[in-house]
Amino acid sequence: MISRITGILLRHLYLYQRSLVRWMELFFWPLMNLLLWGFLTYYLRNIEMPIAINYLIGAMILWDILYRSQQGITLSLTEEFWSKNIINIFITPIRTYELVIALCIIGFLKAFMTMGFLILISWYLYQFNLFDLGFSLAPFIGNLILFGWSIGMMTMSLVLRYGNAADAFIWGIPFLIQPISAVFYPVDVLPPFLKFCAYALPSTYIFEGMRTVLNEGVFNISLVYLSFCMNLLYLSAGAFYFSWMLRRVREKGLLSKTSIE
Amino acid sequence: MLKQIVEVKDISKYFGTVAAVDHISFTVWPGEVLGLLGPNGAGKTTTIQLLLGLTTLTHGQIEILGMDIKTKRNEILQRVNFSSAYISLPSNLTVYENLVVFAKLYGIRHYRNKIMELLEFFDLLHILNSRTGMLSTGQMTRLNLTKSFINDPEIIFLDEPTASLDPEVASRVREKLKKIQIEKNVSMIYTSHNMNEVELMCNRVLFIANGKNVLEGTPKEIKEKSGSLEDVFISIARATNFQINNCKDERL
Ligand SMILES: Nc1ncnc2c1ncn2[C@@H]1O[C@H](COP(=O)(O)OP(=O)(O)OP(=O)(O)O)[C@@H](O)[C@H]1O
Ligand SMILES: [Mg+2]
Secondary structure, eight states, X not given: OHHHHHHHHHHHHGGGGTOHHHHIIIIIHHHHHHHHHXXXXXXXXXXXXXXXXXXXXXXXXXXXXXXXXXXXXXXXXXXXXXXXXXXXXXXXXXXXXXXXXXXXHHXXXXXXXXXXXXXXXXXXXXXXXXXXXXXXXXXXXXXXXXXXXXXXXXXXXXXXXXXGGGHHHHHHHHHHHHHHTTSSXXXXXXXXXXXXXXXXXXXXXXXXXXXXXXXXXXXXXXXXXXXXXXHHHHHHHHHHHHHHHHHHHHHTTHHHHHXXX | OOOOSEEEEEEEEEETTEEEEEEEEEEEOTTXXXXXXXXXXXXXXXXXXXXXXXXXXXXXXXXXXXXXXXXXXXXXXXXXXXXXXTOOOOTTSBHHHHHHHHHHHTTOSSHXXXXXXXXXXXXXXXXXXXXXXXXXXXXXXXXHHHHHTTTOOSEEEEESXXXXXXXXXXXXXHHHHHHHHHHHTOEEEEEOSXXXXXHXXXXXXXXXXXXXXXXXXXXXXXXXXXXXXXXXXXHHHHHHHHHHHHHHXXXX
16 A cells, blocks of 8 residues: 555655756745735835735635645646546556545645745744744644645546636635635635535634634634534545545546546 | 456446446456447447446446455455556656555565566666656656556456557567566456457457447457457447437437
């Protein structure tokens, strides 16, 4: 089992030995994002807005964790289609859960590297210290990575079924979640229906939680706990959906169709 | 006693109403190379996909190395391999890295020696550190084959392995394949549209058309009965087209 998981890990990690584009994906684009939100915050801070505005930078960094985690696993599978390698992988004795574990580790590594980098830069440029979140930081990050995995599994299933035609979902779904999940503003500003949707997403509790910690210094552990329980639900749903899709794809003989011919 | 490597019992695969494979049965014995022949769309690729468990059966049973593909897929996959001109390896990894990945996926312990040995056999040692995307078609074919020998498989499925190679390169690939097949006594199921190649590679051939078994025998037997393999192929393909056209006419 370990060997097969390492196999998939190596397949993706080898790429970082020399690909500038891949390092850019981890550092450059997130940096651009951080600069945008950072300077905006900086500006708003100087015109004597409440210090609460600080959370924009935090929100941006935390959002990126969720995003990298989702992209990490979905893109890794998509790459096998692009390189016509998917059959080679699926005829090895790797089990579905081993493949999913390996891809989740990739998602985690990507999220973790980008996060570390953004924390450093935001501290240096804007004196924003994500560690101000204190003990809440670890459970916040953990939950976001978990939610990233669940969405990743769902988008990955669509890739399996629809091949490259699922591109729009891979890139689009996170940005569907972003406005509802109250990343950059409190849930309160949302209309009632969207409020309901927001509370159905585990990530909402994390972004709300972050704002309370930064504004009021209060850490509400029960929200984190709630988010975690929802995550377990979403993760099982994602895993179930993936294995269901894999079965359907086998019935329809699509593994070969999307890549062989 | 000789025990069969592959035992295919009355398998069918329907895609909606299309019968891609329609009640096919055959056996592969140890060390045997079985040619799977037939016109475009006959069901060769689908049969191989079924043998690898990439596609699920509608009907019938497949036993490989004495195990049922439905229940023991992973155990079977550990001991078989597959290659085709239509699949590839990640172009942004080097030749060596790609092979390490698959050595890991098959749980090979001392993989460095194994990889070097196979690369040497397939004349790829000098491009060990080249990016896979830079390889010529001939080199890529040999790399695909190297990958498919990495787990010392007892049977290999080859779906048109030499498609799109020039005749000289194709002949070198065949020589290598024949040599390693005999050395390791590995069984093969081989599809190809090149009848000379089939004669050189295969101990026995199975013609299928419209998803059905139509003819089986050694190349020698078939030639004695009905002229060259090429002639047999053409008459089977024409008969199939004739049938298909007739069906269409009836529906009109
Ligand atoms: N996933 C699929 N969904 C629907 N129909 C399919 C699928 N895969 C194959 N078919 C159909 O099944 C039949 C057999 O196809 P298959 O690819 O097995 O033929 P083949 O013998 O390999 O042909 P070729 O010589 O062209 O490679 C064809 O009619 C094909 O259109
Ligand atoms: Mg085919």
